[in-house]
Amino acid sequence: MMNTPSLLLAAALLPLLGGCDTLAPEKITAATPPEPAWVREARASATALPPKLMAVLSTAIQASGPADAIDVCKEAAPRMAQAASAQSGWQIRRVSLGNRNPKASPDAWERRALEAFDRSQKAGVAPAKLEHWEVVTENGQAMRRYMRALPTQPLCIQCHGTADQLGAGVAQRLQQLYPQDRATGYAVGQIRGAMTLQQPGPLDETRRQTVNELLKP
Numbered sequence: 001m002m003n004t005p006s007l008l009l010a011a012a013l014l015p016l017l018g019g020c021d022t023l024a025p026e027k028i029t030a031a032t033p034p035e036p037a038w039v040r041e042a043r044a045s046a047t048a049l050p051p052k053l054m055a056v057l058s059t060a061i062q063a064s065g066p067a068d069a070i071d072v073c074k075e076a077a078p079r080m081a082q083a084a085s086a087q088s089g090w091q092i093r094r095v096s097l098g099n100r101n102p103k104a105s106p107d108a109w110e111r112r113a114l115e116a117f118d119r120s121q122k123a124g125v126a127p128a129k130l131e132h133w134e135v136v137t138e139n140g141q142a143m144r145r146y147m148r149a150l151p152t153q154p155l156c157i158q159c160h161g162t163a164d165q166l167g168a169g170v171a172q173r174l175q176q177l178y179p180q181d182r183a184t185g186y187a188v189g190q191i192r193g194a195m196t197l198q199q200p201g202p203l204d205e206t207r208r209q210t211v212n213e214l215l216k217p
């Protein structure tokens with residue numbers, strides 16, 4: 001049975017809660033206003049970088065094999081993210097729940113998003129579509145935050161797959177460069193990590209939206 005008085009109370013309180021950053025996640029419905037322009041900007045930047053990085057990696061693998069390409073990735077990935085950050089006005093980096101580079105460890109917000117991406121991927125959502133954006137307040141400053149999942153593709157397996165799938169010399173090179181590597185054992189289709197972008201933004205945009213929310217009851 002529905003409890004009408006408490007429903008009415010909730011309805012009366014909703015407008016009061018509207019500007020607060022603890023807003024419950026919204027479902028994407030016809031009533032959802034169009035997403036702010038910054039989300040499209042962040043999405044464009046997050047989508048532009050991975051193919052560029054993949055092109056550099058493929059070229060390096062073809063030229064000198066996967067073990068030597070590890071050095072290229074180590075140097076090129078952070079440099080390309082820095083260049084894209086300078087160009088776009090977004091702070092751009094990559095993170096993973098099973099990170100290789102110790103600096104690619106997610107913060108609490110990123111961790112929640114990555115965990116939600118994993119749940120959605122396991123529930124059958126196409127991993128390339130998984131994204132999450134939100135305006136959050138951090139140390140009194142509103143931050144626009146955007147994340148986009150990076151699915152494991154066949155190319156990735158030679159450096160991120162199970163021990164028997166790693167390319168020639170890859171395991172040894174990884175051991176030298178990343179003694180605390182946690183980024184192997186992935187299968188095609190799993191979420192390898194995510195692009196994560198942020199920039200300061202005005203407080204009045206506190207809304208959140210994610211493909212994952214569609215899956216919540």
Ligand code: HEC
Nearest residue numbers: 069070073074094096099100101104150156159183192193
């Ligand atoms: C030639 C080996 C190689 C291939 C192929 C490769 N990676 Fe990586 N990956 C690396 C290395 C090395 C790092 C650590 C880079 C650094 O130090 O920043 C890394 C780091 C990452 C990170 C950052 C988080 C972390 O674990 O440090 C993500 C995300 C990632 N790779 C995704 C992918 C995806 C997706 C693919 C396939 C499209 C892929 N990688 C293919 C070697 C590779």
